[in-house]
Amino acid sequence: MADGIRVLSLSAWFGSQRVLRNVFVNIAPNEVTAIIGPSGCGKSTFIRCLNRMHEVVPGARADGRVLLNGEDVYAPGTDPVTIRRRIGMVFQKPNPFPTMSVFDNVAAGLRLAGVRNRAALHEAVERALGQAALWDEVKDSLGKSGASLSGGQQQRLCIARALAVGPEVLLMDEPSSALDPIATAKIEELILELKKDLMVVIVTHNMQQAARVADATGFFLLGELVEFARTREIFTSPRDKRTEDYITGRFG
Amino acid sequence: MTNLGRRRLIDRLMRRLAALAAGLVVLPLVVIFGFLLYQGGTAVNLDFFTQLPKPVGEPGGGMVNAIVGSLVLLGLAGLLGLPAGILAGLYLAESRDRRLTWLVRFLADVLNGVPSIVIGIFAYTVVVLPMRGFSALAGGIALAIIMIPVVLRTTEEMVRLVPASLREAALALGIPEWKVILRVVVPTARAGMVTGAMVAIARIAGETAPLLFTAFGNRFWHQGLDEPIAALPLQIFAYAIAPYDDWHRQAWAGALVLIALVFLVSLVARFATRRPGGA
Helix, strand or coil: CCCCEEEEEEEEEECCEEEEEEEEEEECCCCEEEEECCCCCCHHHHHHHHCCCHHHCCCEEEEEEEEECCEECCCCCCCHHHHHHHEEEECCCCCCCCCCEHHHHHHHHHHCCCCCCHHHHHHHHHHHHHHCCCHHHHCCCCCCEHHHCCHHHHHHHHHHHHHHCCCCEEEEECCCCCCCHHHHHHHHHHHHHHCCCCEEEEECCCHHHHHHHCCEEEEEECCEEEEEEEHHHHHHCCCCHHHHHHHCCCCC | CHHHHHHHHHHHHHHHHHHHHHHHHHHHHHHHHHHHHHHHHHHCCHHHHHCCECCCCCCCECCHHHHHHHHHHHHHHHHHHHHHHHHHHHHHHHCCCHHHHHHHHHHHHHHHHCCHHHHHHHHHHHHHHHHCCCCHHHHHHHHHHHHHHHHHHHHHHHHHHCCHHHHHHHHHCCCCHHHHHHHHHHHHHHHHHHHHHHHHHHHHHCCCHHHHCCCECCCCCCCCCCCCECCHHHHHHHHHCCCCHHHHHHHHHHHHHHHHHHHHHHHHHHHHHCCCCCC
16 A cells, blocks of 8 residues: 555656656655755656646646556546645745634644534644644644744744645655754754654755755756665765766756 | 035935925825815814705705715625626636736726726616616716726735745645635735725725716615715715805815715725734
8 A cells, every 4th residue: 555656757847848857766655755956957846746736837737647655646537636635745935824823824724625623623733733843832822823933933834734634745845945954953853753654755955954864865957867766875876977976066 | 525425415315305205295185185174174063964955045954865875885886896806806816818817907907097987978878778767776886887997906916916835835735726715815815905995995985977977966865776866076066066155165074074084994994904913
């Protein structure tokens, strides 16, 4: 059952411009997978294809197969809404809903999916905030506006919001690039904790971050997956010359 | 040093000019308001808000029917115009059909520029003539047509201002697009949308031309929405061109009340747009 994500011949376009070329990769369950590469190499597009967020952009389309525990995310008739409930996402800049309180932010996914039971909502919110290591900091101010939290707290609020829906996979698009080192460390700790319950795929610009949190790492360049291997291997003995050039800082 | 001195001089000159310009902008409003207070202030009393107009030659009386009439017309126009304008604005902001939205936007701008008297004639032709009579309904429809493009464009602009990141965050939670729009996008844009609605209401509150041959005016209480109804701007017009001093004073008072009404609406809009902070 839980055999992770298998990506078969995935390509993606913005209009006529091809930004992903024939990506094949197996992402293992209960692991953290990092995606690295220079700006514009397609790493964000890649993870946005996994939960069908790529097609939200006008003119964008994707082609290929993405098997989540054996089920094709792109199978005809599949509703992207149900896919996104199973594959959550956290973005580069913290983006809590400004009109909602901390509680309402975390409850939003369930509430808007039709959950009315207050006890169930409370339980889910507390669990998600606990998972995101934010409960102790906000438990006395659940009614406050989500926008009143610090940047690091806002990002953990967004993680809690994504977790509350109960996803099998959490995609993170440079989740700490807008945060200071302390807030970044907290997010990284959290990622290692989350690994016990779900798959995490994280896009990062920061190679040290990839080395710290990821079990496996993929290197993208110009829309191609150049190399995918255990993180240790990528950083100590990369097979491809281009990977080596990138991680040794020769470009990007 | 001389260079610095010259720059300081120009700086001071420009600041004064800018302040002067700011003052000039506010001046007309202050003068109008002061003049209205001076001319009409004495005629604004309890009778003005509670009494019907007195027959010609009898002094006193009020404009309660016109005040209520204006509120009824604004209510009707709002009831018809706000939902249409808001929904169309949402459509323009959210639709991906570029050509159709371009066309609608262009036509809305044209409609916005159509003189209000033309809209009055239109309402006369399509409502008053078939119904065989002037009516509050016809006036409300004319005013609604005037407010729709204003509401539509402000709604569209405000919805477009909602950051794409919020939309994406909501979509990524597995929320269907229509719920994302209703529960995340609209609440975020609400303050601006309310301002737009208020501005539109303030705009039509003073419209006279489109009411001349739709609502028509009435010296008594209106008997129903299919009957002629009094409105402040119409009453002001009728009284201002009449040859009686008492009526002139009442016209001034009516103008004062009308401006106060617009002022009040703007004030409410200001308060409504303040973001709820903290709790």
